[in-house]
Amino acid sequence: MSLTELFIIAVGLSMDAFAVAVCKGLAMPRMSWKGAGVVGLYFGGFQGAMPFIGYLLGTRFRDAITAYDHWIAFILLALIGGNMIKESLETEEECPDASLDVRSMTLLAVATSIDALAVGVTFAFLTVPILPAVSFIGVVTFTLSVVGVKVGNVFGCRYKSRAELAGGLILVLMGLKILFEHLGYLNF
Template sequence: MEILTLILLASALAMDSFAVSITAGISLKRFKASTMLRISLIFAFFQGIMPVIGWSLGLNFVEVISNYDHWVVFILLGFIGGKMIYEALQHHEEAHCINIYSNRTICLLGIATSIDALAVGFSFSLLDVEIILPAIIIGCTTFLFSFGGLTIGLKLGSIFRSKIELIGGIILVGIGFKVLIEHIFA
């Protein structure tokens, strides 16, 4: 897989963590590097490990659905991206009160924001893509986005959340179309 595609995919996957980090940043009373590093590392860990888990699960199904793998990738990324776009356009109010000092809360948020990375890892196994480099890029990108989101949340508040989710959703849907078109015209 091309490095640019991996970076775009990692950026799209990091959007949920970024949006949650903005919300968490609103809860920060002041800049505290240790708290911001802890949250960013937890989000990065889950975003980096979930594709590996999904990839491992997908290896068991490769022979069964190898003739339809591009459709599965397209549907998974399209669904995840579409869901992100839909949620971004709903304009629903969410509570901006996250207990960012609780490791349990941050771990649950890390898991919740990385479920899409599990599906991407599953897709990678269908495409016969090695997982180590993508997992590292996804984890590192998520760390940077999370730290940046915390900083933005601390300074600017929650005004960007829906726009960020919308951009992430569009990127995922676009990558899904790219995979489908490459396989149809290959």
């Protein structure tokens, strides 16, 4: 997997965290860089840890299903992306409060990074070097989350659904690319 592909996946995965960070920024009466850093650390940390856990789980089954790994990667990415697209089209705009306590941030970080667990399983099938990949995903998510807090504080929640839609489309397209490459339709 190229660095460009990994970057695209990292951005796609971080869109849920970005959307919640935007809402956190909206809820903050005054934006603080310390608060934005806390949000970034939670989301970036969990977004990096979950694919690592998924990778560990996936490596246990990799040899048994190598012939179907591209289909599994496609299905997982399509399901995750499809769910993000569906959520982006729902009219209900929920924004969390400005609280940065351990309990609420942990719940939000887990909720926004569950899809990264499945991507980690996909990484195992694609034999992606996991430590650089999860570090990169964590850094990208951290950065976008900090930016999201600032954007939310300035602009509000109106971009939440667009971020989720973009992230979902990115993941579905990456799944299609993996599938088409393994089927021999793409050679680049």
